[in-house]
Each structure stands twice: as structure tokens, then as C-alpha cells.
Amino acid sequence: xxxxxxxxxxxxxxxxxxxxxLQGAMQQFLAYGYASTSMDKxxxxxxxxxxxxxxxxxxxxxxxxxxxxxxxxxxxxLILGTQPLKGEPYVVLRRLAKTALNQMINDPEYxxxxxxxxxxxxxxxxxxxxxxxxxAKPAIETxxxxxxxxxxxxxxxxxxTARILIGSLVHFVITQEIMHGxxxxxxxxxxxxxxxxxxxxxxxx
Amino acid sequence: xxxxxxxxxxxxxxxxxxxxxLQGAMQQFLAYGYASTSMDKxxxxxxxxxxxxxxxxxxxxxxxxxxxxxxxxxxxxLILGTQPLKGEPYVVLRRLAKTALNQMINDPEYxxxxxxxxxxxxxxxxxxxxxxxxxAKPAIETxxxxxxxxxxxxxxxxxxTARILIGSLVHFVITQEIMHGxxxxxxxxxxxxxxxxxxxxxxxx
DNA sequence: GTCTATAGATCGATAGAC
DNA sequence: GTCTATCGATCTATAGAC
Numbered sequence: 001x002x003x004x005x006x007x008x009x010x011x012x013x014x015x016x017x018x019x020x021x022l023q024g025a026m027q028q029f030l031a032y033g034y035a036s037t038s039m040d041k042x043x044x045x046x047x048x049x050x051x052x053x054x055x056x057x058x059x060x061x062x063x064x065x066x067x068x069x070x071x072x073x074x075x076x077x078l079i080l081g082t083q084p085l086k087g088e089p090y091v092v093l094r095r096l097a098k099t100a101l102n103q104m105i106n107d108p109e110y111x112x113x114x115x116x117x118x119x120x121x122x123x124x125x126x127x128x129x130x131x132x133x134x135x136a137k138p139a140i141e142t143x144x145x146x147x148x149x150x151x152x153x154x155x156x157x158x159x160x161t162a163r164i165l166i167g168s169l170v171h172f173v174i175t176q177e178i179m180h181g182x183x184x185x186x187x188x189x190x191x192x193x194x195x196x197x198x199x200x201x202x203x204x205x
Numbered sequence: 206x207x208x209x210x211x212x213x214x215x216x217x218x219x220x221x222x223x224x225x226x227l228q229g230a231m232q233q234f235l236a237y238g239y240a241s242t243s244m245d246k247x248x249x250x251x252x253x254x255x256x257x258x259x260x261x262x263x264x265x266x267x268x269x270x271x272x273x274x275x276x277x278x279x280x281x282x283l284i285l286g287t288q289p290l291k292g293e294p295y296v297v298l299r300r301l302a303k304t305a306l307n308q309m310i311n312d313p314e315y316x317x318x319x320x321x322x323x324x325x326x327x328x329x330x331x332x333x334x335x336x337x338x339x340x341a342k343p344a345i346e347t348x349x350x351x352x353x354x355x356x357x358x359x360x361x362x363x364x365x366t367a368r369i370l371i372g373s374l375v376h377f378v379i380t381q382e383i384m385h386g387x388x389x390x391x392x393x394x395x396x397x398x399x400x401x402x403x404x405x406x407x408x409x410x
Numbered sequence: 411g412t413c414t415a416t417a418g419a420t421c422g423a424t425a426g427a428c
Numbered sequence: 429g430t431c432t433a434t435c436g437a438t439c440t441a442t443a444g445a446c
Binding site: 031032033034035036112114115116117118119120121122123125128129131132133136137140156157159160161163164166167168169170171172174175178179180181184185187191192194195196198199200202203 | 236237238239240241317319320321322323324325326327328330333334336337338341342345361362364365366368369371372373374375376377379380383384385386389390392396397399400401403404405407408
């Protein structure tokens, strides 16, 4: 397995196994949560023995922390990868809201990540804070700066307004998708987007 | 223990124990989550034997469902107990936002409940839906009807706007308290309230 | 480094005495 | 109805062979 390619010496470090372990851990923790995930299942999903897992990570908690920090970094890249906010507010804010909503709604991994972090935020407060610092805070700052730069919007408190924008979008995904409310109180994404842009753009005081 | 009072026959039904079990279960499930709560600890916290727990509830899952449905009913009462929305929009919406925020921020049980439901929403989707149907939906409807009734606000979509209002408030509590973000990205509640009321009230098109 | 095998603790659930 | 005692499964973590 994992034979060296032509002309290469065998570089199959143990890093290969670390990667496989993290993949297996991600699959299990995101699906079953922290407490219900067993190290046996992680090893099985990773295709290695349990002892190998313990040779690369100190214990279950250490593996969990490493995984969450890795996932937070990955999500941070996805945020930064978005094009900078520039242009007419009505167009920019609409596109931003639509893009963010679609990404969150169509990304089961994001939803599982949010579930896991919230569910474990009492027992792993520092991990919830990693999420806040590397994802929520940069997102708010980016939007806040855009809102502040468009002086024609006349927004008294851009940062608070950015929180309203993001909070509305995230909470919509929480109620409709994560907590399975879309059949109980259905609403098209576009209605939320319309109402949001109307509030922010059409309100010059 | 639990002797009949003067003139009463012994009415210490097993209902007394059911109540104690539910109290113990609430303490444990809210603190440790579903998987990490053991039936031994529940019995200990309730002050009864484990066999007694199993004589009143079919299994761990049944006890958990009964508890969540009970907590949802309790929260529903708290919502309905609020005075009906009536009066000038600026005053009403400000007071509503301030009251809701203060209640959520100063209620650790609410925060633990939200954590538990979100964390288990993949494994107990119907319980998350109980929360949506009995808490989120009535709250949105109440606010939506108020917004629709105040025609001078000129709100094109009251229901979507109600979601924006509630979503902003709940998400603020999630980031600041539940996910422990208040030291990382601090913000006074009043700033959010000001920005929200400004957006909704001062925007007549 | 990676494996198999297993120790030791704890889990959910029940049998049987009272 | 409520208890004590216990079963069998499963868990985290490690010892020791290769």
C-alpha cells in the first residue's frame, strides 16, 4: 500500500496516517458528536489501528482539539477567499446575503460543524472561541468596514448593523436547516434577503 | 419519608418520584449533554435508584424526550406570559428587544437548553422541531402580527422582518454568551438594540 | 511505527428480593 | 414500587510483539 512512485524514495511519512486519522475523526465527530464518537470507530474510519491513533495524538480530547482547530482554519480560508466587497450597496449586499445563505444551506459539513461546536461549547469553551475569533469576527469586521465606507448609507453603527446582517442569515440557517424547521415554518430565502437589503439600503434616516 | 400530612391519606404517588427524576435528568442532561449523561448519575441526582428510573421511563431516550418536551412547554409559557405588544413602535420594539436580550443573557438554563437542542438536532430532529414549533414559531408570529398592524412602519414583509429582529437577538446571545465570544469581540447590548430599532422604525421607505 | 490483544472502568438495562 | 446486585456490551488507553 502507498508504494513510492517512479524515481521517488519512499516518502510515505507517518504524516500520511495523520491525515487519514484526521479524516476519519472528522467523519465520526461531525456525525456523532464528541461523546458518542469512539476511538475504535475513528481508527476504523481512518483505516489504521487504534494504537496508531494514540501514537499520533495524546488522547481523544487532543484529537478532537486538533480536528476542530483544523476545521476552523479551513473555514477561515473559505471566508477570505470571497471577493472583496466593492460596488453599489444594493448589489453588493444582495449578492453577499444570497451567496452566504446558499453556501450555508448547501453545506452539510458547515451545519454539522456548527452543531458540534455549539453542542460542545460548554465543555470546550476555548474551541468555541477559536471559531468566534477565526470566523465570526473576521466576517463581521469585513462587512462592518464596507458599511462604514459607504457613507451614503448613513449607518450610525456599522459594526452593530453588520451583526444584524450576519445574525439574521446565520439564525435563518439554524432554524430552517440545522433545527429542521423548514417544513414547520417555511420561508423562501429570497424573502429574507429582500427584507434585509430593504432595511439596510432604503433607510437613509 | 414523605409522610402524609394531618388529615390526609398518603397521596405521595409515584408522581413525586417522577418529578424528582425529571429534575435530576434536567440537571444532568443540561450540564453534560445526552451521550455523556449516565442513568446512574441521573438516579443519583434524583435521589432514587436506577431501577426506579427505569420503572417510570422506558429507557434513556424516553427519559430524554420527556424532559425536552417538558422544557419546551415551560419555555412556551414564559413566552406567552409576556404582555401583548401594543403601543408606539419605537417604545414597543425597544422594550421587546431589551427584555428578550436580558432574559436570554441572564438565563443559564435557556443557554444550556439551546446548546443541548442544537447539539442533538442531528440525532433527535423531532425534538428540535418541538422547539421550533412551540417557541420560535409563536415568537415570530407575535412580532410579525404587530409589525403588520402598524401600517405606518411601511414594512413590505412583516414576517421576514420579524425573523430579522429575532435572529439578530438570538444570534447575539449565541456568539456572546453561548460560544463565549464576549471577551473576543465585545459589544454592549444597547448598541445592537439601537441599531435594530433604528433600522426598523426609522425606515419608512 | 504499526499492529493485536487486553486491562480496567463505566455504560444501559434487568432480575429478583422485599 | 423501590431497592441491591449484577450481566454483557462498550469505552479509553496501553503493553508488548514485530
